[in-house]
Amino acid sequence: MTNPPLPAPSGPDGLMVWPDLLERPRPQPDETIRYGADQMQLVDLWLPEGAGPHPTVLMVHGGCWQTEIADRRIMNWIADDLRKRGVAVWNIDYRGVDRDGGGYPGTFADAAAAADALRAHAPRFNLDISRLVATGHSAGGHLALWLAGRPRLPEGSPLRAADPLPIHAVVSLGGLPDLEEAARPPGSGCGTEVIGRLTGGNFADTSVPRLAPLGVPQVLVNGLQDRIIPTAYAEGYAAPMRAAGDAVRVRMVDRTGHVELIAPETAAWAAAAEEIMKALGR
Template sequence: MAIASFIKLTYGNQPSQFGVLRLPDASGKCPVVITFHGGFWKAKYGLEEISPVDEDLTKRGYATWNVEYRRVGEPGGGWEGTFHDAVDSVNFLSQLEKDFPLDLSHVVIIGHSAGGHLALWLASRINRLNQDMMDGLLQIPIKGVISLAGVSDLEKMWEIDAQNGIDSPVENLMGGMPKEFPDRYRFASPIDQLPVRIPQILIHGDSDVDVPVELSLKYYHRAIGLKDQVDLKILPKTDHFMLIDPLSAAWQSVIDSLNKLVY
């Protein structure tokens, strides 16, 4: 199936508040996959990283909404702007539905690395609202979320960076260390928002040196303990970036997981 069209559309007034909508060459309304790219929330990494994923999914009959968002290093990036953008970009689909053949009863969010963090965090914006922090709820139904090597535990990732003597991208995102902003970390960390009561699929390579697989394992076991709807796939001989390479052996696991959620 060929890609019929793609178009850049803005969901806000800031330069990074935009997305790329791709539509398949198909008749009728299409299921939608929203993608969030990684890059540890840094401004130097953009949505082009995950474009091959969107191109492949569109060829398979999905409409894709590849989201850009404000990142650390640009005005409004980090706490709280990045999180507002994640919510606003998803809710913008209700506007796109007016002009494009989108089936909003079949929407899945896929995120890689830092984008996996945002995808899992967005699941917590569906069934409840924490009045003590930033507001914002998703206004469209989501069939499920797929985290590809997602940073599912912000404090644990910060600890790993500290142990390795790395300038922590998590600390830069959150504006400080966990001990400085414990409430902020609890609100923004997906593992602390469990249970979310929508299907979640975690896919992680056992050879990942960028985001250790132990984060997904810890998230999975806590979710299972809370009787949440979660599945975990640990792929052998798979590194951090093979998960977003449509030519890799790992890609079929992503496609199988997506089809399971949508259909």
């Protein structure tokens, strides 16, 4: 049975708008796992068919680091697409800056705890995390890259951990990895004020370029017509990371805004999925 055709993008410029994605039937995960007491401290696990071991992707949602804008469920459509490709997805949630305990260091501590919980649950679900790929959209692109950089956190940071979960590659979807750049006017579609709430002025352990080199391959997939994330952000991040020794590639996708990056039928997601599967060795 084939899926019915999706309607054409409804934006005035021929690009997708949020209802084009959010108003379609939403696929559901196989398990929801709690890693803390807060209602946002949850992970959805998407399991492919078969006994495994399953190649695994750690997924991080965006929403300008604000819970009221988005939670992990905004990623369900691409999580389902990866599940159909034979890949398990560990789709994390976290307290945004607009929640008690969010901001600095709570939002980062949540992302770290959710990631580290994957190691504890991997044997139960036969998840192969030996070649773990992290992917995130928008603000989640920043957090996915930050998770890969955790071994580089400076001495004295409350976010340092003795043995953070190793991440072996990152695919960022319209991310904002350089928080110092995003904090400068005019900023991004998230505004500049949210960066202060997220970091408390602490860029040394929150902005990814401060952690360079990460030591893992990174691919940035961005839309040429993205109105939320300035297109200059991608190469603006990639150039100094390359200079520090990291392997960073940028893929700009034409006729693509911000929503297309997490809609499974789009050219943008096809590019991202290709990079994810390649990083998994599939």
